[in-house]
Amino acid sequence: MPPAYTAQQKAAITQFISFTNLDRNAAIRVLKTHNWDSQTAVNSYYSGGSGVTGSTAAKTTLNKVFDKYREDATGEPDGVGIEGTMKYLTDIDVDLEGLESFAVSEIVQAPAMGEMTREGFVNGWQERNCESIDKQKNYIKTLKRELPGNRELFERVYKYSFTIARAANSKQAPLEQAIAFWELLFSSPLSAIQWKSASTPWLDWWKEFLETSFKKSINKDMWNETLKFAKLTLEDENLTFWTETSSWPSVIDDFVEWVKNEKRGGAKEEVMDEEY
Structure with missing residues (x-):
């Protein structure tokens, strides 16, 4: 009886085969030598498996x-x-x-x-x-x-994209450029993370908020945290993962409040009453 593989291992096998066209048994042998890390296994396979790049x-x-x-x-x-x-x-x-x-x-x-x-x-x-x-x-x-x-592959592309989004000789990306990049990264047919759901147009809300309420350049931390936040919103549309004591960038804290008040009918008057 063939050994049972976890869902993660099965996904690694499928990914490795799609890149290399090896048969399943050969793919499993290579993956086992690389602790089931499909990307490392693919890179090693294409470089001859020795860690030394090509000829x-x-x-x-x-x-x-x-x-x-x-x-x-x-x-x-x-x-x-x-x-x-x-x-x-x-x-x-x-x-x-x-x-x-x-x-x-x-x-x-x-x-x-x-x-x-x-x-x-x-x-x-x-x-x-x-x-x-x-x-x-x-x-x-x-x-x-x-x-x-392949979220792992997508996330690697996403994180590197900040490098080419930055302005020349700057550590920050202009807001207009960042929004254009987010539009492509989160809505392309090739994207593993489509930042929207049947009931919540997250990407559209994010762009609207930034253009009307933020209007600043984007640093690398905010870029990477936006990806983390996007993934969590798709798992939890009610934003229960967010708390006032969470260590999110302040712009994401402000976005959450904006969503609650501007898009989901949060009662601003109740917040004012609490101050008396």
């Missing part, structure tokens, strides 16, 4: 691919700007306005929107054993199938 030949090939997209080979030999990045994304069949473009930014560790570095590009694709444009296109196809059902 010198693969690295050479990736450098040549990178060189094709440089706009200024003399002045910026190790960088690709907006024009080259857009051409590259088009070549690997990435929707420039789609969530998969954020996923590619995470893979190549893009330093800013529409930019790539040689180190990030070569290391990111070498770890995934994708040294050619065709292999990268196939990897993205698989990733797009995987994203909607």
